[in-house]
Structure formats: structure tokens, C-alpha cells
Amino acid sequence: MKLFRLLCGFGLLAVLASNVWTISRWSESRGVYDDVCYLRQAHLFQKYGLGGIDTNVIFDGDDYLKNKLKAIDYAEWNDVKRAPCHTWIPATDKYVMQYPPGTGFALALFREELQVISLYVVTNVTILAFALLALFRARDPASLALAAVFGFAALYLMINPSKASYSVPPTMMLCAAAGFLTAKYFVERPQRRLLLITQLGLLVGLSVNFRLPNLFLAAGYCLYLSGAFLLARSKETFLRGLSFGIAFLIGMAPTLIANAINAGSPFSTTYGGVDVVPPELNRSVLLSYLVDVQFTLLAISVAWTVWLWRFDQGRARQVALLVAINLAVNLIFFMTHPIFTPYYIIPIDMLSLWTLLFATLDRRGERAADSTAFPQPANA
Template sequence: MINPTKASYSVAPTMMVCAVAGLLTAQLFTGRSSHRLALLALVGFLIGLSVNFRLPNLFLAAGYCLYLAGAFLLARSKETFLQGVSFGVAFLIGIAPTLIANAINAGSPFSTTYGGVDVAPPELNSGVLLSYLVDVQFTLLAISAAWTAWLWRFDQGRARQVAVLVAINLAVNLIFFMTHPIFTPYYIIPIDMLSLWTLLFATLDLRGERAADSAAFPQPANA
């Protein structure tokens, strides 16, 4: 069996984080929890924690950061500000081991020991693009994109918020990895799985909520 999850020691724990983060992300928008700030902080911490497994997991947070920044710019409210701060602070706490390691090994928290092709400038390489197109990663990416479009098209309100968040995250990660000068069989597996888990849990929550509403007994009318 050729399984991309086994292609690197860093991918398996990343998959676990993506599953939990996907569940919590869906609950942020489709659940009825009053602890939104706590959920955002937990998601931020988990994604920050995943960066300690592999540095490119940093881009898993891109969609959340852009979404929360956009929400604040549109609403300009204390609530949206606190949501962004909650996610950002928790993310920094999660990523702290990597920042400390960078400071020790590279002289700065924001420098890495990566070298060679890993720090080459972005470029469009036909060989890299073709490798992705014929790989299972692209199949998962296509499913994620189609599912996101379906959620946007056939659901309203909170479901569309999930679709926007997933779409932004997919776009940012796609731009980065498709312009990275090398290909591996697991580079976009984390964003694929984070997107799929989020979409799955969001869809199940919405369907379950509708089923419960339709099955509820009608309340007697007041005289």
C-alpha cells in the first residue's frame, strides 16, 4: 500500500491534529456553543502545535488569520477583535517550541536551518505541477474544492462561513506549494485533510440540525 501518511514521520501526527482541528472548526460555525473564544484558542493552539511537527504546517493557519482579519475589518467590533487575538495568542503558544529551537539553532526565532532548494524563491515549474496533477494529493484537493463549492451553493448562513474559511485556506496553501520548486507525495496532504475533516463535520452537523428540527413535535398553540 502506498500511503502518503507514511512518507514522512511528520505527517501522521499532523493528520491527528487536522482531524481534531477540523471538528472544532466546524463547531465554531455550526455548533451552538457559547464558548467561541475558547474554541478558537484551541484551534489556534492545535495548528501551532502542528508546526512543531513540520514547519510548512504554518500555512494551515493562513486561512484562519485572513478570515479573522477580514471579519474584524468588516465588523470592527470588540467580539471579532477578541476572536483574532484569541486565535493568534494560542497559535504563538503552540508554535513556541519551534521558535525556541530556531533561536538556539539559527540565532533568531524567525530564522530556520532549512537551506538549498527549500529556501529557493517561488516559481512555476511544469514538472512539479504535472507531478501534483497525477498524484493522489490532487484528487483529495479536487474533492475538497468541489465540496466547498457545494457547501457554498446549497447551504446558507453559517455553512457559507465554513466554505469561505476553507476556500481561503485551500487557495493560500495551493499557491505556496504549487510554486515550491520541489514535489513530494505528502506536501499538500495536511491542507487536504484539514479541509476534508472540516467540511465533513460541518456537513454532518448541519444535516443533523435540520433533521432534529424537522422531527421535532409541534408546540401546542396558546389560546
């Protein structure tokens, strides 16, 4: 066991080294509109500090946006009001960037020209850390093999499809952390669960600042905690739900502030076009998911969730319930969204898989634990 664990650890380090080598040759000018916009917000943060949360196109006095668009041969590069991924907001009389501020802020932490490479390297190191954590929590050969395979797959995903959008790497880090804390919540003593659920609310809230649809990552937690309170009607379950909700709002506060500044209200969207059309079932969108790697990850998540529910009667079954609720809500949203993108359901897939991984490791390693996180009816 010890030798195999060390070999797997060195194998993960080798994959990390390969990823870093690949990432080090990436270019920030790959002709993608989203890239330009994320880098523009990073530039605004570096130039104006926290004031960079205001993405009004008039703040292009140094022609940063124009030069970026010209570099990718954008036909109307000289007219910033025609810039891609910017929306006209009548309420504020502004052309503003449609994305929440988190990705731009994360990129702004690094030096220009190395922002993307640095962000992806940090993400890879973070994912390696969680993969090693899983590896060293394994208590038997089967768990060790599971953790090793999962770690290699997770690091692979840091190159493809996560390179499709700069918003994915920070989301992936938060999903790994949230998955670990979710599984830990179900094995901790009741007096520590309040702190854990507060941390979870903060992490899931922070994820909204990178991708607005990450808002739905909170759905399973909200419904689960609501069900816990309705069954127990106790002070503890009420405080857990309240703490999660408050922490979630605090975490996504930057997006609410950005909406207020750029769209005129915390609850108004800066998105436009196809992103705000009513949901519908689109055959081409569904087929696109079926032939994409996202569907493979989804299928694994669903099968793993069913397995935990079927073969466990304790805390791991409660993890399966939470994951199942979260998967269902997120899939309903994305499968009825009118457009397909190769990374849309990656966050819910990875949050579910990290949670299931750590829950499985805990189940095999601490099967004798005696408490349950989900309250039962008084007559049960």
C-alpha cells in the first residue's frame, strides 16, 4: 500500500509537470472574444483597483480594449461600443461587460502577459493538492486505486476542456474544496457542522463571481438544508440553513455590487441576447451534450450517486441524496438552456465527483461512525 501510494503520488507529480510544460507555451492571443473581455477586466482592476468592477467601455482611455480586438483581427475594433461580450444597459446608459467580476479579478493577481499561464498553473497545483489528499486518505487497495484514477483524470481536465474558458480554472478549485468540505460535513461531530456549512456557503457563493450559472450549485444545499429543517424543526438545523444562506450571499456580494454598478440593480443582469431567452428543450443541444466529455462525467456522477444510495444506509447515503438533488436542478437548467458549450456542466460534474470521491473514501475508512447529518422524523 505504502509503495503504491508513493508511486501514484509521483505519477500525479509527473502529470502536473507535463501540464505546466503545456500551459507554459499557451498564448493569451488565441482569437477568442471571451478571452479579450476577461483580460480587459483584469486590466481594469490593475489600473483602477477595486474601481475596476465598473466595466463601462468609456474606461478605455489607454486603448487596451481596442488594441486587444485589433490583435485578433476583429472587424470593428475601433468602435468599443461594438465590442464583443459587452451589453448596452439602458438603465445605466452604459456599454458594460456581461461577465461577473471574479475571473478578471483572479487574472489581475498576476503580471500582464503571464496572467493566463499563472492562473492555470495555480489551479493545477491546487487540484494536485486535493488529489494527493484523497490519495493519502485511502485506507485499502480499492480506495487507493479509485483515488489515483480520479487524480489523474482531474489533472487531465485542467488542460481540456477547462482551457475553453478562463472562468473554469477558479471554479474548478472551488469545486474541489467544496466537494471535500461537503463530504467532511457528514462525518464531523454535530457541533462542528455549523462552521463547515458556513464555509461551504461562502465557497459556493464565491463561485458565482466566476460564472453566473454557478448560482445553481447552491440549489442542492438549499433544498437539502430546507428538508433537514422541516423534518427536525430544531434550532441546529435552522442555524445551519441560515448560516449557509448568509455566507452564500456574502460570497457572491462582488457580483451583486457589480450588477448594481453596471446594470443599475444588484438583481439585474448584464447579460443579453441568447443568454436571457426563456428555457426550451432543444434537440441539437441535447445531442451535443450526449457526444461530449461532459456527458461521460455526468454518467459517472449519476452511477456513483446511485451506488452510494443503494449500498449504504448511513451518512454516505445522505451525501448521495444531496448530490442527486444538485445534479437534477443543474441538469434541468442546462438542458433547457438554448446554447451548448463544452464546459457548461463541468462545474456541477466536478463538484459532484469530488464530493462522491471523499464520501466514498470516508465510507470505506470510517464505516463504524455512528451519527447522521440528516435529521430523522421524531417517530423514526
